[in-house]
Amino acid sequence: MSSETQKILTTDGIPLEESLKQAEKKNKIKAFLLVTPLLLFLIITYIIPIADMFSRSIDDKMVTNMLPKTYKAMEQWDGKELPPEEVFEAFYLDYKILVENKTAGRLQTQLNYEKNGFKSVLKKLARKQKKFEEGNYKEQIIKVHKRWRNVDYWRAIKRRAPAYTYSKYLKGVDMYSNEEGKIVQVSENRRIHRILWSRTLEVAFFVTLFCFLMAYPIAHLLATLPMKYSNLLMICVLLPFWTSLLVRTASWMILLQQQGLVNDFFVWIGLVTDDNRPEMMYNKTGTYVAMTQILLPFMVLPLYSVMKTISPSLMRAGKSLGATPGVAFFKIYFPLTIPGIGAGCLLVFILAIGYYITPALVGGASGTLISNQIAYHMKSTLDWSFASAMGLMLLTGVLVIYWIYNKLVGVDNIKLG
Amino acid sequence: MALPKYTEPHYRIWHYFYLFVCGCVFFFLIAPLFVIFPLSFNAEEFLVFTDGMMRLDPDAFSTRWYKDMVYGTKNPWGLAAKNSFIIAIFATIGSIILGTLAALGLSSRHMPYKGLIMAILISPMIVPLIISGVAIFFFMAKAGLAATHLGIILAHIILGTPFVVITVTATLSGFDHSITRAASSLGSNPFNTFMKITLPLILPGVISGGLFAFVTSFDEVVVVLFLAGLDNTTIPVQMWTGLREQLSPTILAVATCLIVLSILILLTAELLRRRSERLRGINR
Numbered sequence: 001m002s003s004e005t006q007k008i009l010t011t012d013g014i015p016l017e018e019s020l021k022q023a024e025k026k027n028k029i030k031a032f033l034l035v036t037p038l039l040l041f042l043i044i045t046y047i048i049p050i051a052d053m054f055s056r057s058i059d060d061k062m063v064t065n066m067l068p069k070t071y072k073a074m075e076q077w078d079g080k081e082l083p084p085e086e087v088f089e090a091f092y093l094d095y096k097i098l099v100e101n102k103t104a105g106r107l108q109t110q111l112n113y114e115k116n117g118f119k120s121v122l123k124k125l126a127r128k129q130k131k132f133e134e135g136n137y138k139e140q141i142i143k144v145h146k147r148w149r150n151v152d153y154w155r156a157i158k159r160r161a162p163a164y165t166y167s168k169y170l171k172g173v174d175m176y177s178n179e180e181g182k183i184v185q186v187s188e189n190r191r192i193h194r195i196l197w198s199r200t201l202e203v204a205f206f207v208t209l210f211c212f213l214m215a216y217p218i219a220h221l222l223a224t225l226p227m228k229y230s231n232l233l234m235i236c237v238l239l240p241f242w243t244s245l246l247v248r249t250a251s252w253m254i255l256l257q258q259q260g261l262v263n264d265f266f267v268w269i270g271l272v273t274d275d276n277r278p279e280m281m282y283n284k285t286g287t288y289v290a291m292t293q294i295l296l297p298f299m300v301l302p303l304y305s306v307m308k309t310i311s312p313s314l315m316r317a318g319k320s321l322g323a324t325p326g327v328a329f330f331k332i333y334f335p336l337t338i339p340g341i342g343a344g345c346l347l348v349f350i351l352a353i354g355y356y357i358t359p360a361l362v363g364g365a366s367g368t369l370i371s372n373q374i375a376y377h378m379k380s381t382l383d384w385s386f387a388s389a390m391g392l393m394l395l396t397g398v399l400v401i402y403w404i405y406n407k408l409v410g411v412d413n414i415k416l417g
Numbered sequence: 418m419a420l421p422k423y424t425e426p427h428y429r430i431w432h433y434f435y436l437f438v439c440g441c442v443f444f445f446l447i448a449p450l451f452v453i454f455p456l457s458f459n460a461e462e463f464l465v466f467t468d469g470m471m472r473l474d475p476d477a478f479s480t481r482w483y484k485d486m487v488y489g490t491k492n493p494w495g496l497a498a499k500n501s502f503i504i505a506i507f508a509t510i511g512s513i514i515l516g517t518l519a520a521l522g523l524s525s526r527h528m529p530y531k532g533l534i535m536a537i538l539i540s541p542m543i544v545p546l547i548i549s550g551v552a553i554f555f556f557m558a559k560a561g562l563a564a565t566h567l568g569i570i571l572a573h574i575i576l577g578t579p580f581v582v583i584t585v586t587a588t589l590s591g592f593d594h595s596i597t598r599a600a601s602s603l604g605s606n607p608f609n610t611f612m613k614i615t616l617p618l619i620l621p622g623v624i625s626g627g628l629f630a631f632v633t634s635f636d637e638v639v640v641v642l643f644l645a646g647l648d649n650t651t652i653p654v655q656m657w658t659g660l661r662e663q664l665s666p667t668i669l670a671v672a673t674c675l676i677v678l679s680i681l682i683l684l685t686a687e688l689l690r691r692r693s694e695r696l697r698g699i700n701r
Binding site: 024027028030031032033034035036037038039041042043044045046047048049050052053056214215217218221233235236237238239240242243244245246247248249250251252253254255257259260261293296297325350351353354356357360361371374375378379384387388391392394395398402 | 428435436438439442443445446447449450452453456464465466515516518519521522523525527528529534537538540541543544545546547548549550551552553554555556571572574575578582632635636638639642643653656657660661664668669672675676679680682683686687
């Protein structure tokens with residue numbers, strides 16, 4: 001700054017520069033204060049709980065808290081041979097408290113996950129330990145059941161020592177860490193989660209593709225028709241958009257049922273015989289058809305808003321310079337619509353990947369997606385840490401898609417409605 | 418879209434094929450909604466078009482399912498409708514207040530960390546609903562708000578505010594800030610300036626954002642399924658339960674009412690959009 005500018009003073013006698021800075025600062029605070037209520041509200045009720053899902057998904061303190069003395073005594077034990085007397089004593093004392101508080105059942109179940117057959121061994125110990133005498137617990141415990149001499153059981157206890165675990169994440173991709181601590185896959189007939197992940201991706205991909213193929217022509221028509229016709233046709237897009245998701249799902253359930261109109265139509269045109277009507281609901285077909293119709297407006301609207309801004313004279317110029325309509329379309333029109341395509345595809349794909357209601361109603365067993373599994377664990381098995389782990393895996397996937405999209409197209413280019 | 422006379426035949430065919438495809442897609446979009454209307458007036462208990470309906474026999478039609486919806490014994494729809502409206506209205510009010518304030522702050526050019534804050538504010542729209550449901554459920558359970566109206570209203574404010582923030586920010590993007598400066602220079606205090614100058618101008622954006630928030634709340638089922646107890650059942654939850662158990666014509670009667678409601682909302686939204694475009698001087 002030159003010395004001249006510093007001389008400029010406001011009426012209060014404060015240098016102008018400083019006064020401006022103060023005003024700027026005031027405005028900043030004012031703007032921030034306006035945002036604060038919503039920001040705080042969302043952080044407390046939404047952002048922190050999502051972060052909390054992470055701590056919940058890796059939390060494994062249950063066993064750790066049930067056997068505090070045992071794990072303290074086990075710190076010195078290397079796990080190669082049978083643990084020393086102190087460990088046996090500590091375990092006896094911990095277990096006695098659990099039996100007295102009637103919470104031993106939870107420990108039995110948890111340890112049985114680690115080593116099959118642990119439950120019966122522990123149950124027998126619970127019955128016999130009342131008659132235990134003081135001292136030499138190692139001998140007494142082994143006398144109750146000879147499996148206590150097997151070092152595998154003690155290793156199983158030790159494996160549950162850490163308060164945190166990533167086992168839920170492994171379970172989400174059908175893997176687990178076995179008794180030697182190696183990460184292996186579950187047996188082939190139990191790999192359900194991988195099927196669900198790949199099916200979710202497949203459904204999301206194809207629904208996005210179908211939506212794109214159907215939305216592009218009608219968005220183009222809407223953008224090029226004169227206003228009075230396009231407004232009328234726009235209602236066909238907006239009415240489903242504003243209608244309840246469950247209403248639309250219900251109408252598909254009516255249409256796709258075996259005695260439904262779609263099957264009636266197929267019989268009428270002679271595609272299938274009356275006694276051989278295909279099952280179109282409670283499988284993937286139903287999921288595809290219903291989800292495509294439900295998500296189609298989310299593809300049409302961004303495409304339309306981008307196409308609306310493309311001047312028709314561009315195509316005319318291309319044609320007048322000798323391009324055939326096909327070439328003009330692919331060289332001029334199509335590249336200009338890419339921001340709309342990107343926004344529509346991103347929107348539909350992300351909505352589809354987290355879809356829950358429609359697949360649950362029309363999907364049947366072969367049409368359910370990963371969200372249904374999350375809801376199932378939330379509501380039925382109550383394995384909330386597993387539901388959290390799978391939810392976060394899904395969220396990570398969505399964020400990765402956003403990141404890739406941002407690199408390719410740029411989020412700023414998104415146009416909604 | 419009439420074709421010029423000099424169009425070559427194969428382009429002509431291509432053009433009509435294109436129109437045909439568009440027609441099919443529009444039919445695919447809109448037709449499923451209109452299946453529900455006639456079937457909800459079915460006199461029979463089946464969800465198929467009976468022969469009588471095909472012949473337009475008046476006896477084949479009746480309003481018994483509508484009567485069942487309103488007067489039916491043990492019917493859950495009255496309570497559900499009451500809950501749905503209470504929850505949606507309060508959630509909309511909350512979303513509008515919080516969202517409009519935030520949008521005003523965000524569109525100020527002095528706002529620091531604009532990108533990051535915007536990302537946080539619209540995150541409930543981006544994160545898959547099932548994950549939002551799980552997270553919100555954990556919070557409400559901890560706060561002791563599970564299975565209360567308040568809990569569901571707060572949850573719907575979370576889901577509804579992004580729409581208000583987006584629509585109001587969009588309206589404010591064409592806003593001439595010199596008007597508010599003019600008002601202050603004429604001696605108006607900030608609150609008066611907002612109520613008398615800013616609010617009337619951004620009102621279309623606020624209302625259309627509010628409509629989005631209302632519909633989001635009124636139609637929301639994933640989060641409510643996690644949160645609701647028996648007393649806070651809503652229309653979507655009842656429909657969900659009904660559709661899972663048995664598809665009854667009563668549900669179609671409810672669905673018809675919901676379609677009529679969405680037509681009303683659509684008309685309001687369209688009128689507002691046009692008004693807003695007129696006010697912003699966008700004439701296309």
